[in-house]
Structure formats: structure tokens, C-alpha cells
Amino acid sequence: MIMQRRQAVTIKGVRDGLLITLSEGSWEELRPALLQTMEERLGFLKGARVALDVGDHLVHAAELGALRDQFSEWGITLYAVISRSPVTEQNAQALGLATRLSTPRPERTIRPLESHLQGENAILVQRTVRSGFKVSHHGHIVILGDVNPGGEVLAGGNVLVWGKLKGSVHAGMDGNEQAVICALELDPTSVRIAGFPVTLPPRKGKSEPQMVRIEEGRAIVETWKSKK
Amino acid sequence: MTASVITFTSGKGGVGKTTTTANVAVALALLGKKVVCIDGDIGLRNLDLVLGLENRIVYDVVDVVEGRCRLRQAMIRDKRLPELYLIPAAQTRDKNALSPSDMVRLCDELRPEFDFICIDSPAGIERGFRNAIAPADQVVVVTNPEVSAVRDADRVVGLVEAEEKGPARLILNRVNPAMVKRNEMLSPEDVLELLAIDLLGIVPEDENVIISTNRGQPIALNGKTRAGEAFHNIARRLNGENVPLMKLDDRQDFFSKLARMMRSGGS
Ligand SMILES: Nc1ncnc2c1ncn2[C@@H]1O[C@H](COP(=O)(O)OP(=O)(O)OP(=O)(O)O)[C@@H](O)[C@H]1O
Ligand SMILES: [Mg+2]
Numbered sequence: 460m461i462m463q464r465r466q467a468v469t470i471k472g473v474r475d476g477l478l479i480t481l482s483e484g485s486w487e488e489l490r491p492a493l494l495q496t497m498e499e500r501l502g503f504l505k506g507a508r509v510a511l512d513v514g515d516h517l518v519h520a521a522e523l524g525a526l527r528d529q530f531s532e533w534g535i536t537l538y539a540v541i542s543r544s545p546v547t548e549q550n551a552q553a554l555g556l557a558t559r560l561s562t563p564r565p566e567r568t569i570r571p572l573e574s575h576l577q578g579e580n581a582i583l584v585q586r587t588v589r590s591g592f593k594v595s596h597h598g599h600i601v602i603l604g605d606v607n608p609g610g611e612v613l614a615g616g617n618v619l620v621w622g623k624l625k626g627s628v629h630a631g632m633d634g635n636e637q638a639v640i641c642a643l644e645l646d647p648t649s650v651r652i653a654g655f656p657v658t659l660p661p662r663k664g665k666s667e668p669q670m671v672r673i674e675e676g677r678a679i680v681e682t683w684k685s686k687k
Numbered sequence: 688m689t690a691s692v693i694t695f696t697s698g699k700g701g702v703g704k705t706t707t708t709a710n711v712a713v714a715l716a717l718l719g720k721k722v723v724c725i726d727g728d729i730g731l732r733n734l735d736l737v738l739g740l741e742n743r744i745v746y747d748v749v750d751v752v753e754g755r756c757r758l759r760q761a762m763i764r765d766k767r768l769p770e771l772y773l774i775p776a777a778q779t780r781d782k783n784a785l786s787p788s789d790m791v792r793l794c795d796e797l798r799p800e801f802d803f804i805c806i807d808s809p810a811g812i813e814r815g816f817r818n819a820i821a822p823a824d825q826v827v828v829v830t831n832p833e834v835s836a837v838r839d840a841d842r843v844v845g846l847v848e849a850e851e852k853g854p855a856r857l858i859l860n861r862v863n864p865a866m867v868k869r870n871e872m873l874s875p876e877d878v879l880e881l882l883a884i885d886l887l888g889i890v891p892e893d894e895n896v897i898i899s900t901n902r903g904q905p906i907a908l909n910g911k912t913r914a915g916e917a918f919h920n921i922a923r924r925l926n927g928e929n930v931p932l933m934k935l936d937d938r939q940d941f942f943s944k945l946a947r948m949m950r951s952g953g954s
Contacts, residue, residue, distance in 0.1 A: 587883060589845030590838050607841050607881060625881075 468496040475561055476508030486516045501533055510539035510560055513547060520550040608648055636673060645669040690801035692794050694823035698839030700810030702831045703860040706896060708807040709737040710907040714922030716771035720802040723772040727819040728809040729784055732776035739903025740773050749777035752789045758796055782814040787821030794822035812846055826855040827887055832862055832873040837881060844884055856887040863892040888921035890914050
């Protein structure tokens with residue numbers, strides 16, 4: 460008898476808890492076999508989330524409810540009832556139980572999101588570059604301060620000055636003709652981009668943030684205006 | 688008592704460091720402060736002349752450092768004032784006769800007995816400059832409103848920053864309001880905009896400075912002159928008082944804009 464019971468009820472681990480499967484046979488026999496097996500193995504089952512596979516058996520809602528209550532008295536959560544019988548399935552759903560084991564999803568590979576932008580190498584200089592001082596870097600240079608007359612900035616990439624640019628500056632010094640120079644106020648003593656001396660048009664009116672670049676050897680100076 | 692060490696420096700020569708050191712020291716002494724001046728311009732000593740103490744020199748700062756005399760013996764007291772002393776420079780030596788650590792040691796010895804130690808730095812940014820700023824608690828950069836002087840002042844401000852001697856403060860010397868008005872001279876606003884440091888004071892161009900210097904009677908000592916008044920105001924600001932900028936021009940608005948550039952607290 461015991462052997463039979465053991466075969467009638469099998470327990471295995473699944474992704475979301477334990478799956479208890481009942482074999483073929485009459486529900487009247489299986490039900491007590493189920494309860495007995497569980498009672499014997501309470502030490503193991505306590506605290507578990509359990510899905511119950513009742514096969515073809517038609518199980519009434521009242522019976523499912525009673526099982527669920529009995530399980531919960533033992534500290535076991537019945538979360539799903541699986542059945543090939545559509546009636547049993549419906550009954551289970553009426554009780555708010557799941558009727559399907561969640562299929563184990565393949566491990567999601569975490570790719571960097573498209574919205575994560577890659578930057579380039581830059582250094583930040585948080586001071587004014589005064590006369591006789593020099594900043595040089597093969598990447599970009601960001602200066603939080605002014606570049607005073609007599610101060611020098613040499614960058615392999617772009618130069619961005621959050622302040623007044625009054626000294627001398629060389630962007631793209633390693634030959635990068637795409638390099639640009641931006642400053643809140645652009646009034647430099649000398650400008651070079653990729654080795655080419657750049658002559659700026661005389662400044663007129665009040666100073667505004669500007670960007671300098673070269674296009675076919677010509678200097679292009681654009682004034683930044685906030686778009687409203 | 689623990690003295691505050693103030694170094695007056697400029698980068699460019701001839702802008703008025705010695706004149707400023709002497710007059711600020713005199714004005715501080717007139718405020719009742721105990722003051723000692725150190726002439727840091729070894730080989731080109733001047734401060735003794737401007738203070739009118741030249742003929743009382745026996746020992747100098749190099750003698751002290753090299754142990755030929757005690758510190759006391761090299762200190763000349765200015766008899767016109769209660770507590771003003773001068774430690775003169777050596778005339779026959781060069782700047783390498785002193786090291787920055789000599790200056791630090793010397794000032795540490797003087798500190799307990801004084802309120803202010805005023806150091807006159809030589810021009811330039813070499814050894815003499817480094818000697819002068821090594822012991823400084825505060826650095827005052829003196830400049831004229833001339834493009835080349837301002838450029839050098841900017842360099843010195845950067846070096847002072849690099850030495851982590853705190854932000855230097857500015858004295859703008861020899862300002863001629865009439866020339867500024869005619870756009871023939873950089874305005875104080877122009878200079879401050881470039882240097883971006885706190886303004887300690889503006890001293891007008893004043894021929895009385897030259898006259899008094901030639902007599903060895905610092906202009907801050909006697910009478911009411913515009914430059915003398917400017918030095919007194921600077922001394923009071925160094926002493927922690929909040930003194931508004933004086934008007935250098937008859938027209939009201941001239942320095943009113945500058946008043947706003949002065950930090951509250953007068954510094
Ligand atoms: N406010 C002023 N008005 C008129 N003349 C001045 C003024 N300040 C300084 N001078 C004159 O300028 C000259 C140079 O001044 P001073 O010797 O103080 O400069 P310095 O910076 O110490 O020079 P050095 O770098 O050679 O040590 C002197 O003749 C002095 O009298
Ligand atoms: Mg001098």
C-alpha cells in the first residue's frame with residue numbers, strides 16, 4: 460500500500476516552488492493518499508509554494524478550496540492547480556489559482572541600452588588658465604573658468620571654455636580637422652585648428668557663446684542662441 | 688600675538704611694491720599695530736630708502752640667516768612711530784643668499800611679537816619671489832593699469848594659486864581717473880574682470896608719492912593726500928575693517944560700480 464501511495468504522489472521542484480503530481484486512479488483514493496503523503500513529509504513541505512497536477516481528474520471547486528485550506532493550515536501555499544480537465548481548470552481559476560506552471564524563461568542577456576551614450580576622453584580644468592600657464596591633453600579639454608591672455612590650451616580634440624577665451628588655443632592639434640572650439644565669450648589672442656591658423660571675423664556687438672570650426676580651410680563661427 | 692604675514696608682489700618691476708609695502712606698514716603702525724617690514728629684494732634694497740631708514744642699517748636679513756647677528760640687532764625701529772621695524776635686505780648679495788625655508792623660519796621667530804609682518808617682494812617670479820611668498824599668510828598683488836603689468840600680475844596670481852597661498856588680493860596702483868575717463872588707461876573694471884580676484888584698494892597716481900619717497904617720508908605718515916588716504920584705507924581693510932572705496936574722481940559715479948565689486952567685509 461505504501462509503495463502504491465508513493466507512486467501515486469510524486470513531488471519535484473520546479474521554478475516557482477514544488478510540483479505535486481497525482482497518478483491515474485480514482486480521485487477518492489488519490490485524495491487521501493495525497494494528504495497522507497504530505498502530512499508525512501511536512502518537515503520538507505512546510506513553507507513551500509505548491510502546484511498540484513491532478514491530471515484528468517475532475518475536481519470540484521469545493522474540494523479544491525478544502526485542499527487549499529488544508530495546505531495552508533500546514534503552512535503550505537497552493538498556488539496552482541494543473542489539469543487536463545477544462546472543468547477542473549475553470550474551478551481552479553474561480554478560486555484565483557493559477558492553472559499553468561510558468562515556463563522557465565531563458566536567462567535574459569542584459570545588453571547596454573541604446574540610450575546609453577558613449578563619450579570620449581576629456582579632461583576638466585576647474586580654474587582660470589592664467590598668463591604663463593598651459594593646459595594640454597590629447598583628448599578634449601573642458602575649462603570651467605577663463606583662459607586669460609598669455610594662457611594656452613592645446614587639445615587633440617575639442618576645446619570648450621565655460622568662461623571667456625582670451626588666450627591662445629589649438630584644437631585638434633594632432634591633425635583632427637573636425638575639432639571645434641566653443642566659449643561663452645570668444646576673444647582669443649590666437650586660434651589654431653588641426654595646425655591651421657584661424658582668423659576670426661572681428662567681433663561686433665555684445666559677446667555671445669560661439670563655436671569655431673573649419674570647413675574647407677575656412678573658419679566658420681556660429682553664435683549659439685537658445686531656441687525658444 | 689601671532690602676526691599675519693603679508694607679502695606684496697607683482698611680477699613686473701616698478702609698479703609700486705616697495706612704495707605700497709612701506710606705506711601700508713606705516714598706516715598699520717598708525718592704527719596702533721605692531722609691524723615689521725622685511726625687504727625681500729636682496730641686492731636691490733629699497734625699502735630702507737622709502738622708509739627713510741637707510742643710514743641706520745648695521746646688519747641685514749642675510750646676516751641674521753647666516754648667524755652673524757641676532758634677529759634683534761638687524762631690526763631697525765622707526766622712531767617716528769611707536770611700533771614699526773624694518774629688517775633690511777643685503778645690498779651686496781644676491782637672491783640665492785636666502786632660501787624659502789630661511790624666510791619661513793625668520794617669520795616664525797617674528798610672529799609671536801607682531802601683529803603684521805609686511806614683506807616687500809622683488810620683481811619677477813624666480814627665487815626672490817619664492818622666498819617672499821613662502822612664509823605668506825596673505826598675498827597682495829600690486830599692479831598698474833598697464834596691459835603688460837596686468838599680464839604679469841595674472842601670471843603671479845596663477846603662481847600664488849598653484850602654491851596654494853589662498854586667493855591673492857589686488858592693489859591697483861597709479862590709477863589716473865582722467866585718463867580712464869578718456870579711455871587712455873585700462874579701467875579698474877577692466878583689470879578686475881581679467882584678474883578676477885578681490886580688490887584690496889585703488890591708489891591714485893599722485894606726484895606726492897615721488898616727493899615723499901625722495902625725502903624718505905612715506906606719504907602715509909603725514910598730511911592729507913589722496914594716495915596717503917588710499918594707503919590708510921588699505922591698512923584698515925587688512926586690519927579687518929569694512930572701508931568703502933574712496934572716490935578718486937569728482938564725478939560721483941566713477942567708482943560706484945567698483946564698490947559693488949568689493950566683497951562685504953572690505954576685503
Ligand atoms: N601712486 C603713485 N603715484 C605716483 N608715483 C608712484 C606711485 N606709486 C609708485 N610710484 C613711483 O613709481 C616708482 C616705482 O615704485 P616702487 O619702487 O615702489 O616700485 P617697485 O614695484 O617696488 O619696483 P621694483 O620692482 O624695482 O622693486 C617710484 O618712483 C615710485 O615713487
Ligand atoms: Mg621694490
